[in-house]
Amino acid sequence: KEYTNTTLMRTPYLSIIIPAYNASGTLRALLASLGNSSFKHFEVIVGDDASNEQLTVNSLSLDKREDRPKKSKKIAFPLRVIRLMRNRGPAAARNVAAKRAHGHVLVFLDSDVQVYPDTLGTIAGRFKDDGDLTAITGVWDKHQKSKDFFPQFKALRDWSYWTNERDRDGYYYLFSTRVAAMKREVFLRLGGFNEVFRQMEDVEFTYRIAKRYAIIFAQDVRVHHEFEGFFAVAKKYFWRSFYWTRLWRERKKFDPVATTMWESMAGVSAVGAMGSLVLGGLIFFIIPVPWVKMASLTGALVLLLVHTFLIRKFLRFVFVEKGFSFMLKSLGTGIVLYCVIVAGALYYQLRSASSR
Numbered sequence: 001k002e003y004t005n006t007t008l009m010r011t012p013y014l015s016i017i018i019p020a021y022n023a024s025g026t027l028r029a030l031l032a033s034l035g036n037s038s039f040k041h042f043e044v045i046v047g048d049d050a051s052n053e054q055l056t057v058n059s060l061s062l063d064k065r066e067d068r069p070k071k072s073k074k075i076a077f078p079l080r081v082i083r084l085m086r087n088r089g090p091a092a093a094r095n096v097a098a099k100r101a102h103g104h105v106l107v108f109l110d111s112d113v114q115v116y117p118d119t120l121g122t123i124a125g126r127f128k129d130d131g132d133l134t135a136i137t138g139v140w141d142k143h144q145k146s147k148d149f150f151p152q153f154k155a156l157r158d159w160s161y162w163t164n165e166r167d168r169d170g171y172y173y174l175f176s177t178r179v180a181a182m183k184r185e186v187f188l189r190l191g192g193f194n195e196v197f198r199q200m201e202d203v204e205f206t207y208r209i210a211k212r213y214a215i216i217f218a219q220d221v222r223v224h225h226e227f228e229g230f231f232a233v234a235k236k237y238f239w240r241s242f243y244w245t246r247l248w249r250e251r252k253k254f255d256p257v258a259t260t261m262w263e264s265m266a267g268v269s270a271v272g273a274m275g276s277l278v279l280g281g282l283i284f285f286i287i288p289v290p291w292v293k294m295a296s297l298t299g300a301l302v303l304l305l306v307h308t309f310l311i312r313k314f315l316r317f318v319f320v321e322k323g324f325s326f327m328l329k330s331l332g333t334g335i336v337l338y339c340v341i342v343a344g345a346l347y348y349q350l351r352s353a354s355s356r
Contacts (some may be wrong), residue, residue: 006279012078013103014120015042018044027111048084088141095195104184124244136173137180138179139163139219140178141225151328154233166257178223179222194208199239203259245349271338308331
């Protein structure tokens with residue numbers, strides 16, 4: 001089922017593709033930011049993945065903030081909402097929307113981001129200036145409105161992955177659907193996202209793109225995102241690690257950003273350090289032998305130093321941005337998250353072994 005406004009445009013240059021599931025609040029904020037874009041030659045297509053709430057052009061035009069009266073605010077750009085009849089996941093929602101697109105370039109955005117006034121113009125400029133360009137991926141901004149520690153930590157961690165720690169010789173980078181763009185004809189030629197994957201569909205699609213085309217990282221293409229709390233992010237990390245391990249077993253390759261060989265070593269060292277600290281603490285109180293106590297604590301310290309060395313670029317970056325205290329909290333928080341990531345990978349291995 002499709003809902004549309006009456007705004008008409010000749011063939012737009014950009015088609016903005018947004019999957020949504022019960023996301024009317026963040027989606028309204030995203031649409032408002034698109035309305036403030038300095039680049040106007042675009043259309044927006046929302047793939048509603050059978051939300052429990054009613055998503056239509058009219059419902060998305062209502063101002064639902066508590067401090068303002070509810071009123072209709074006309075959306076001044078072409079907007080279509082295409083509702084799937086059953087929940088099929090973000091891959092299907094994007095594919096359905098992309099097949100209805102008319103633009104030369106498809107721009108994929110998550111429903112919980114907001115664009116800056118120059119975001120779309122920067123994307124369009126990249127493709128207009130380089131006829132050979134096929135796909136680009138952008139980045140979340142490092143700034144947060146929240147003053148809480150964890151959202152600020154997460155924003156800085158992601159920013160550091162992409163700007164400080166990526167392999168600069170990589171010919172492809174993750175086609176991250178928080179903000180990514182590619183030529184529509186190429187997207188259709190590749191068959192779009194694999195709908196079997198309800199998570200990690202962006203990573204699987206990245207690998208198919210990279211077999212034939214380069215994916216360029218465009219640091220000047222930015223969006224804003226307010227990050228969730230620790231437990232919500234940890235849950236996402238666990239399941240993304242679970243599904244990424246499946247893909248890794250098929251390819252036997254690491255990636256040039258975030259899921260790198262160095263990051264896997266950092267994860268193992270974090271688990272080792274955490275395990276050694278716990279085991280060393282138990283040994284310290286249970287076994288009254290001085291050299292055993294010293295050996296256990298020394299092992300934990302060595303692994304902690306190895307881990308610190310492996311993530312030194314991030315720690316240096318955080319120290320410059322936020323200071324020593326924030327850096328220490330980031331080190332501890334990161335170790336816990338690395339343990340969650342390793343747990344997700346191990347869980348996949350156990351599930352895989354038990355199903356044979």
